[in-house]
Amino acid sequence: MKHAILPALLLAAASAPAPATDVPKEFRYLYGSAEAAAITRESYRALVGLALERKAERDAGKPLTQTVLASGSTLDHPLFEGCGGKPLAAVFDVDETLLLNIGFEEWDATRPDRDGPWPKDAWASWEKTGTDKVAALPGALDMVAALRAAGVAVIYNTNRNGATADYTAKALEFAGFGKATPGVDLYTDTIGDGKKDGRRAAIASTYCVIALAGDQLGDISDLFNAAALSVPQRRAATALPAIAPLWGQGWFLLPNPVYGPPTRGTADDVFPDPALHWSPVP
Ligand SMILES: [Mg+2]
Structure with missing residues (x-):
């Protein structure tokens, strides 16, 4: 009997499903949820709509304005230059x-020591070795195709390492965006300062940038990343009179609850108004 049961138990153990590995909520939202996929399509649809409007205005001879902040801007007093006759472009993080x-984030979501510092060595390895472990955001390929069909250039501005720009081009091509050329339509961080304003200015010197899109405010302007800005001040900056009208009208943000400045803050930062604090009433 013993000999008959043992192989059956072993077989049962071998075929039992592996215990499910949990992942933090922010990863579920960004990489798993239908909601994140839908909001991404929503943002891209709005971006294409605006681009087509701007294209029609250009065709009608109406002067256009850059969405890149001009030199000398502050968040209180943003400045925008005219486009002249420069060709239209949209700039994407x-x-x-x-x-x-996908590959990096699955690794990051399931590693045991993920509450430690940002694993910059692992990211550096990812830039070079993960080029076929990525996917386009939902709706991104259709959006890029619609822009190109309308004659709007698609320019990439990323803080990925300039030394590995060829690998980033490979990842973009693998995901379906076509060939990207470092220094032409793919701008990377060749200085290592994590800032994008200089590259935005360079792009705006050639193109009429009608849309900026990213998942962090640094993809719009480095001014939002000033160290002096607290979490509540940074949030309040999005509502400044000269800034608020730009969301969805040239500046587009996508959700990223997984990493970067949007994920910072203590309870006091996130819920700064004591007048709104509450506890259950017995
Ligand atoms: Mg980003």
């Missing part, structure tokens, strides 16, 4: 704006 870093 790459990570979690056009590319979902």
Whole structure:
């Protein structure tokens, strides 16, 4: 009997499903949820709509204005230059704006020590070795195709390492965006300062940038990343009189609850108004 039961038990053990591995909620939202997929399509649809409007205005001879902040801007007093006759372009961040870093994020979501510091060595390895472990964000390929069909250039501005720009181009091509050329339509961080304003200015010197899109405010302007801005001040900056009208009208943001500045803050930062604090009433 013993000998008959043992193989059956072993077989049962071998075929039992592996215990499910949990992942933090923010990963479920961004990489798993229908809601994140839908909001991404919503944002891209709005971006294409605006681009077509701007194209029609250009065709009608109406002067256009850059969405890139001009030199000398502050958040209180943003400045925008005219476009002249420059060709139209939309400028995109790459990570979690056009590319979902599926391979890296699955690794990050399930590793045991993920509450430690940002694993920058692992990310550096990812830029070079994960080029076929990525996917386009939902709706991103259709959006890019619609822009190109309308004659709007698609320019990438990423803080990925300039030294590995060829690999980033490979990842974009693998995801279906076509060939990207470093220094032409793919701008990377060649200085290592994590800032994008200089590259935005360079792009705006050639193109009429009618849309900026990203998953962090640094994809719009480095001014939002000033160290002096607290979490509540940074949030309040999005509502400044000269800034508020730009959301969805040239500046487009996608959700990223997984990493970067949107994920910072203590309870006091996130819920700063004591007048709104509450506890259950017995
Ligand atoms: Mg990003």
